[in-house]
Amino acid sequence: MPSENIAVAIEQLRELLGERLSTGSSILEMHSHDEAHSTPNLPDAVAFPENTQEVSQIMQICSANRTPVVPYGIGTSLEGHVIPLEGGVSVDTSRMKRVLTVFESDMNAVVQPGVTRVQLNDELRATGLMFTVDPGADATMGGMAATRASGTNTVRYGTMRENVLALEVVLPDGQIIRTGSRARKSASGYDLTHLMVGSEGTLGIITELTVRLVGQPDTISAATCAFDSVKEAVDSVIMAIQMGIPMARIELLDQVQMKGMNIYNPDMQMPEKPHLFLEFHGTEAGVAEQVEMFKSASEEFGASDFNWATRTEDRNRLWKARHNAYYAGKALRPGAEGLVTDCCVPISALAACIERTNEYVAQSGLLAPLVGHVGDGNFHLLILVDTASEDEMQRATTLAGQVSHLALEFGGTVTGEHGIGSGKRKYMQDEHGAAYALMGMIKSSIDPLNIMNPGKVVTVE
Amino acid sequence: MPSENIAVAIEQLRELLGERLSTGSSILEMHSHDEAHSTPNLPDAVAFPENTQEVSQIMQICSANRTPVVPYGIGTSLEGHVIPLEGGVSVDTSRMKRVLTVFESDMNAVVQPGVTRVQLNDELRATGLMFTVDPGADATMGGMAATRASGTNTVRYGTMRENVLALEVVLPDGQIIRTGSRARKSASGYDLTHLMVGSEGTLGIITELTVRLVGQPDTISAATCAFDSVKEAVDSVIMAIQMGIPMARIELLDQVQMKGMNIYNPDMQMPEKPHLFLEFHGTEAGVAEQVEMFKSASEEFGASDFNWATRTEDRNRLWKARHNAYYAGKALRPGAEGLVTDCCVPISALAACIERTNEYVAQSGLLAPLVGHVGDGNFHLLILVDTASEDEMQRATTLAGQVSHLALEFGGTVTGEHGIGSGKRKYMQDEHGAAYALMGMIKSSIDPLNIMNPGKVVTVE
Numbered sequence: 001m002p003s004e005n006i007a008v009a010i011e012q013l014r015e016l017l018g019e020r021l022s023t024g025s026s027i028l029e030m031h032s033h034d035e036a037h038s039t040p041n042l043p044d045a046v047a048f049p050e051n052t053q054e055v056s057q058i059m060q061i062c063s064a065n066r067t068p069v070v071p072y073g074i075g076t077s078l079e080g081h082v083i084p085l086e087g088g089v090s091v092d093t094s095r096m097k098r099v100l101t102v103f104e105s106d107m108n109a110v111v112q113p114g115v116t117r118v119q120l121n122d123e124l125r126a127t128g129l130m131f132t133v134d135p136g137a138d139a140t141m142g143g144m145a146a147t148r149a150s151g152t153n154t155v156r157y158g159t160m161r162e163n164v165l166a167l168e169v170v171l172p173d174g175q176i177i178r179t180g181s182r183a184r185k186s187a188s189g190y191d192l193t194h195l196m197v198g199s200e201g202t203l204g205i206i207t208e209l210t211v212r213l214v215g216q217p218d219t220i221s222a223a224t225c226a227f228d229s230v231k232e233a234v235d236s237v238i239m240a241i242q243m244g245i246p247m248a249r250i251e252l253l254d255q256v257q258m259k260g261m262n263i264y265n266p267d268m269q270m271p272e273k274p275h276l277f278l279e280f281h282g283t284e285a286g287v288a289e290q291v292e293m294f295k296s297a298s299e300e301f302g303a304s305d306f307n308w309a310t311r312t313e314d315r316n317r318l319w320k321a322r323h324n325a326y327y328a329g330k331a332l333r334p335g336a337e338g339l340v341t342d343c344c345v346p347i348s349a350l351a352a353c354i355e356r357t358n359e360y361v362a363q364s365g366l367l368a369p370l371v372g373h374v375g376d377g378n379f380h381l382l383i384l385v386d387t388a389s390e391d392e393m394q395r396a397t398t399l400a401g402q403v404s405h406l407a408l409e410f411g412g413t414v415t416g417e418h419g420i421g422s423g424k425r426k427y428m429q430d431e432h433g434a435a436y437a438l439m440g441m442i443k444s445s446i447d448p449l450n451i452m453n454p455g456k457v458v459t460v461e
Numbered sequence: 462m463p464s465e466n467i468a469v470a471i472e473q474l475r476e477l478l479g480e481r482l483s484t485g486s487s488i489l490e491m492h493s494h495d496e497a498h499s500t501p502n503l504p505d506a507v508a509f510p511e512n513t514q515e516v517s518q519i520m521q522i523c524s525a526n527r528t529p530v531v532p533y534g535i536g537t538s539l540e541g542h543v544i545p546l547e548g549g550v551s552v553d554t555s556r557m558k559r560v561l562t563v564f565e566s567d568m569n570a571v572v573q574p575g576v577t578r579v580q581l582n583d584e585l586r587a588t589g590l591m592f593t594v595d596p597g598a599d600a601t602m603g604g605m606a607a608t609r610a611s612g613t614n615t616v617r618y619g620t621m622r623e624n625v626l627a628l629e630v631v632l633p634d635g636q637i638i639r640t641g642s643r644a645r646k647s648a649s650g651y652d653l654t655h656l657m658v659g660s661e662g663t664l665g666i667i668t669e670l671t672v673r674l675v676g677q678p679d680t681i682s683a684a685t686c687a688f689d690s691v692k693e694a695v696d697s698v699i700m701a702i703q704m705g706i707p708m709a710r711i712e713l714l715d716q717v718q719m720k721g722m723n724i725y726n727p728d729m730q731m732p733e734k735p736h737l738f739l740e741f742h743g744t745e746a747g748v749a750e751q752v753e754m755f756k757s758a759s760e761e762f763g764a765s766d767f768n769w770a771t772r773t774e775d776r777n778r779l780w781k782a783r784h785n786a787y788y789a790g791k792a793l794r795p796g797a798e799g800l801v802t803d804c805c806v807p808i809s810a811l812a813a814c815i816e817r818t819n820e821y822v823a824q825s826g827l828l829a830p831l832v833g834h835v836g837d838g839n840f841h842l843l844i845l846v847d848t849a850s851e852d853e854m855q856r857a858t859t860l861a862g863q864v865s866h867l868a869l870e871f872g873g874t875v876t877g878e879h880g881i882g883s884g885k886r887k888y889m890q891d892e893h894g895a896a897y898a899l900m901g902m903i904k905s906s907i908d909p910l911n912i913m914n915p916g917k918v919v920t921v922e
Contacts, residue, residue, distance in 0.1 A: 105699055105809035128703075148648040159646050161655075162623065177896040182807040184837045185620050186874035187609040187659055188881055188892055189918055190900045194622075194655030198648055215705040238566055242589075244676040285750055346643045348566035376645045413647035420649055431649055435638040438907065439651045445906035446899065457650055 002044040006088060009065035010045045013089065016057055020048040020095070031070075031090040034077040035137070037337045037387060038423065043070065043084040050095045052168060052176060052207040059205065060174035062089055062451055069172075070453050071201035073143030074116065076135075078340055079421025081147060081200050085455040091205060093142050099123045100208070107213045108165055108182055113142025113206045129213040132157035135417070136323050142206045147419040148198030152322060153279070155241075155375030156248045157214060159417065164197050168208035172447040182210055195442070200419055201453040203446050217248070217281035221291055222315045225298060226273040226305040230254055230358075230370075233274045234351040236298035237374045241347070245293050249279035250375045251322055257329055257369035257382075264328035265321050271305055276374070277322050279315070322371075329369040329382035336367075336384040339396045343407040344378040344416030353410045354379060357403055364399040366392065378416030405430075420457045428457075463505040467549060470526035471506045474550065477518055481509040481556070492531075492551040495538040496598070498798045498848060499884065504531065504545040511556045513629060513637060513668040520666065521635035523550055523912055530633075531914050532662035534604030535577065537596075539801055540882025542608060542661050546916040552666060554603050560584045561669070568674045569626055569643055574603025574667045581672075590674040593618035596878065597784050603667045608880040609659030613783060614740070616702075616836030617709045618675060620878065625658050629669035633908040643671055656903070661880055662914040664907050678709070678742035682752055683776040686759060687734040687766040691715055691819075691831075694735045695812040697759035698835045702808070706754050710740035711836040712783055718790055718830035718843075725789035726782050732766055737835070738783050740776070783832075790830040790843035797828075797845040800857050804868040805839040805877030814871045815840060818864055825860040827853065839877030866891075881918045889918075 002010060013021045022028075023045045033040035044067075049055045062069045068088025075082055084090055097114035104127055111120060118138045120131050133144060134151035143149075145167065150159035157163070166180035169192075179192035196203060227233040230252065237250055253261065253275045262269055276298070280290040295306070309315045321328070330338050345353050354370065361368045361381065372379030381403060385396045404414040404427050414427040428436050436458075443450075443458045450460045463471060474482045483489075484506045494501035510516045523530045529549025536543055545551055558575035565588055572581060579599045581592045594605060595612035604610075606628065611620035618624070627641035630653075640653035657664060688694040694713055701708060714722065714736045723730055737759070741751040756767065770776045782789070791799055806814050815831065822829045822842065833840030842864060846857045865875040865888050875888040889897050897919075904919045905911075911921045 103807065103809060105703070106807040107703070108807075148646075148652075150646055150648075154646065161646070161652070171899070175895050177899060178894065179896055181872055181874050181892075183805045183839075183873040183877065184808070185609075185611055185615065185622070185805060185839065185877055187611075187620075187803075187876045187878050188874045188885070189659070189889060189897070190664075190903060191609075191622070191652075191655040191659055192896055192899065194652040195903075198650070198652050203651075215703065217705070242566070242568070242676065244678070283750060286747055289744060289746055342648075344644045344646060346564065346567045346569075347645070348564060378644075378646065411642055412644040413642050413649045415648045416644065416646055417648050424649070428650060431642075433639065434636050435640055435653055436650070438632070438638060438653060441906050442651060442656075442903060445902050 002087060005065045006044050006067045009061050009067040012061045013047055013058060017047055022046045031072055034075050034080060034082050036078045036080060037339060038080045041083050041085055043090040044087045046090045046092050048092050048095050055170045055205055055207050056174045056176050058091060059170050059172060063173050063449060066449055066451060068451050068454050071205045073140030076137035076139045077147060077421060078418045079423035081419060081421040081456060085422060102127055106182060108210055109213055110208060110210050111141050112208060113140060115141045128216050130216050131211060131213055133160055133163055136326060141209050145197050145206055145209055146201050150417040152249045152251055154373060155250055156246055160197055163212045164193060164209055165212055166210040167193055167196050167206055169196055169204040170207055171204045172452050200457050202443060202457050203452060219284045219287045220279060220281055221287050222279040222309040222318050224275050224277050224307045225303045226271050226275050228302050230274045230354050231351040232301040233276050234374055236301040236303060238347055239297045240294050241375060243293060243297060245290050247278060247375060248281040251277040252372035252374040254370040257325060257371050260328040260332040260369050261321060264331040268321055277318060325371045326382060333367055333384040337387045339383040339385055339400055341381040341400050341403040342415045342418040343403050343412060345407055345410040345412030347377040349410040350377050353406055356406055360399055360402045364395045366395055366399060376416060422455050463548060466526045467505050467528045470522050470528040473522045474508055474519060478508055483507045492533055495536050495541060495543050497539045497541060498800060499541045502544050502546055504551040505548045507551045507553050509553050509556050516631045516666055516668050517635045517637050519552060520631050520633060524634050527910055527912060529912050529915050532666045534601030537598035537600045538608060538882060539879045540884035542880060542882040542917060546883060563588055567643060569671055570674055571669060571671050572602050573669060574601060576602045589677050591677050592672060592674055594621055594624055597787060602670050606658050606667055606670055607662050611878040613710045613712055615834060616711055617707055621658055624673045625654060625670055626673055627671040628654055628657050628667055630657055630665040631668055632665045633913050661918050663904060663918050664913060680745045680748040681740060681742055682748050683740040683770040683779050685736050685738050685768045686764045687732050687736050689763050691735045691815050692812040693762040694737050695835055697762040697764060699808055700758045701755050702836060704754060704758060706751050708739060708836060709742040712738040713833035713835040715831040718786060718832050721789040721793040721830050722782060725792040729782055738779060786832045787843060794828055794845040798848045800844040800846055800861055802842040802861050802864040803876045803879040804864050806868055806871040806873030808838040810871040811838050814867055817867055821860055821863045825856045827856055837877060883916050
């Protein structure tokens with residue numbers, strides 16, 4: 001039973017949206033959780049707006065009735081971002097999924113928040129342009145902006161932070177604002193675009209995004225290579241970056257993860273050693289040069305078993321395998337759930353941080369394959385647990401906490417790309433100190449009723 | 462005579478800083494203006510802190526006494542940013558000018574706010590790394606971050622927005638916060654770094670910056686080439702960008718500016734036609750390829766008179782001439798002052814916007830050479846005026862206003878890189894609409910007494 005104010009809001013929302021306001025149990029259930037293992041909580045209703053004006057009206061109603069609002073993309077977040085901790089209305093943007101305009105000369109596009117990254121690239125194919133941010137899931141653009149997502153080619157093209165030029169946002173009181181223009185730069189006022197990117201739906205709902213596109217490269221070459229140790233793999237990446245090789249992708253998979261890969265992809269038998277998965281973009285001559293430079297740099301650190309994929313289908317298979325790392329890891333222990341960590345440190349600290357991480361993994365007695373966006377200093381453990389075992393869950397939680405503390409000890413962040421949600425709020429004070437209180441002040445000034453995704457990112461007194 | 466509360470603050474500051482709190486008239490005069498033509502106003506005192514703790518103590522004193530504080534770098538701003546409109550204390554960071562640490566493997570550096578860009582690059586020379594943002598003036602890092610500055614190679618390496626990784630900031634109440642870490646990315650909480658970058662000293666004082674460095678390129682090649690029209694020059698740039706040529710610099714100078722160049726640099730006689738000044742960075746083979754691609758693209762638009770500078774001294778002369786464009790422009794009319802505009806639009810709109818601008822210039826009857834960071838869609842008019850002539854000043858102000866309105870009409874911003882200060886506040890409502898009020902709310906929540914650089918960027922009720 002919703003509380004009285006929420007019930008009033010739902011009544012008004014039904015008047016506004018008709019059948020696009022749902023209280024059906026399967027719809028509520030679908031909006032009660034994300035992809036991570038955590039305790040679900042049902043919203044009282046789910047709204048399916050079709051345009052910005054409707055989002056604004058929804059916010060006006062919810063604001064007038066102090067009803068919590070949780071923006072929802074496609075539910076692939078990993079820190080409980082979309083869980084309606086206090087009930088209220090989940091605002092599902094799946095009916096706002098149009099690519100509105102592609103500005104080819106300017107190399108940017110204006111899209112609605114429900115557009116997914118794969119959809120956008122499908123629609124861009126004929127233009128010769130592409131959108132680069134590629135988290136594992138086929139997430140929505142709104143969700144990716146809200147969580148400041150990144151992916152395998154962030155090392156070259158940046159995260160959502162670098163790829164969102166401007167936003168249209170509906171504020172908690174229903175006001176519609178635009179944060180910036182399509183100009184490539186501006187020195188005009190506070191950077192509200194970046195304030196909204198990564199705010200996880202706690203400051204407003206993103207209703208339109210202007211995103212940066214880049215040219216599809218003339219030539220692409222991908223490869224895998226093996227190393228005797230994670231340290232040697234990492235050191236070769238640092239050297240390659242310092243040499244200025246503009247690698248498009250450079251991903252680390254440790255020996256445990258490779259074992260899972262081999263199980264999950266029977267057609268991809270590779271040595272059970274730490275690997276780098278690489279991609280180079282450029283002109284034909286440029287790519288050839290990059291490849292040569294990388295080979296000579298990495299061979300100093302013992303790189304072996306180079307395996308080149310220049311045909312599109314081979315490349316696609318390679319990156320599909322990388323994007324499926326989560327499932328491949330889980331193949332190591334069928335039936336287990338995966339608990340994912342997200343440590344990101346300065347790359348000079350990465351090898352040492354991973355070494356310490358592996359000590360903690362050994363102490364935990366758990367199986368935890370490791371994959372890393374090593375060019376960004378970011379790596380994930382996939383801690384495999386039997387969720388029915390209290391002891392294992394305890395050990396997994398301890399291990400995840402240890403990794404987060406390592407991130408801070410090595411001068412990094414507890415989350416490179418998954419975000420804070422409710423799962424990592426406990427680390428915010430340690431990571432940000434006095435700056436955390438400032439975040440709370442900003443939240444309170446923009447959302448004084450604390451109705452936007454309450455319980456996420458910040459603590460409101 | 463300072464007001465009573467300010468007098469009390471000054472007394473307390475003198476106790477704290479001794480001779481590093483100055484009320485000498487020449488020091489006050491120096492901190493009463495910036496490089497632009499506008500009405501100066503004296504601070505009541507100038508403080509010269511030597512470390513973050515002192516800045517914090519200064520802010521505590523000024524906050525307790527409701528005394529305005531204006532952060533001061535080296536005074537090269539162009540929109541009145543450092544003018545103490547309401548008196549108070551100018552906080553001069555010139556005694557905080559140490560490069561604290563260079564992290565070579567991570568390719569970043571931690572510096573104090575008074576470090577200038579030339580100083581930083583001098584200190585970096587032996588490392589093989591460089592800091593890329595290069596506004597015309599040898600500005601301080603603190604000032605450049607505060608105004609979200611950019612420069613001639615922003616087209617490749619970004620503005621201060623992309624090159625500041627983290628900040629230490631003293632808030633109006635004296636609290637010291639850190640906005641982020643040295644990790645290359647993070648999804649942890651609100652992006653306070655970007656909120657502070659471009660806030661022009663209205664939210665706090667920057668006391669430390671972590672900035673991104675890039676490798677000094679193996680090979681550099683620079684060139685100039687001429688076109689029959691500005692439109693053809695711009696179109697060739699758009700094509701080059703779409704072809705993915707990673708130009709490091711691409712600058713437009715119109716025929717009027719070229720005439721000034723020829724007067725100011727007697728050793729550089731070049732055709733009085735629109736020119737592009739270019740630079741390419743990369744490996745030897747990569748640069749050769751870029752040059753070839755650019756030549757073939759631009760020749761489709763009639764590029765001629767290519768003039769290559771591969772020797773370091775020739776390149777330095779070329780870019781020195783570009784950085785001195787302001788003085789070269791003024792050479793067209795000795796004794797005149799320059800009023801600088803800063804329009805930035807999507808590059809697809811740039812040629813049309815410049816065409817309209819030139820119509821307004823013709824109507825004004827004034828001489829106004831044009832230079833542009835054309836790869837960013839950003840251009841400046843240097844409107845040459847006899848400041849003693851009320852009629853000319855009126856016409857110049859009208860022209861500058863027309864250019865700002867053109868920026869908005871073409872979907873851009875009234876300032877690509879100079880900032881708002883007090884000079885462009887009048888356009889903020891038009892440019893940002895409802896978002897402008899949100900900026901004011903953020904200002905009020907962080908600086909409730911409105912003591913940080915009052916009268917700049919935002920309007921506080």
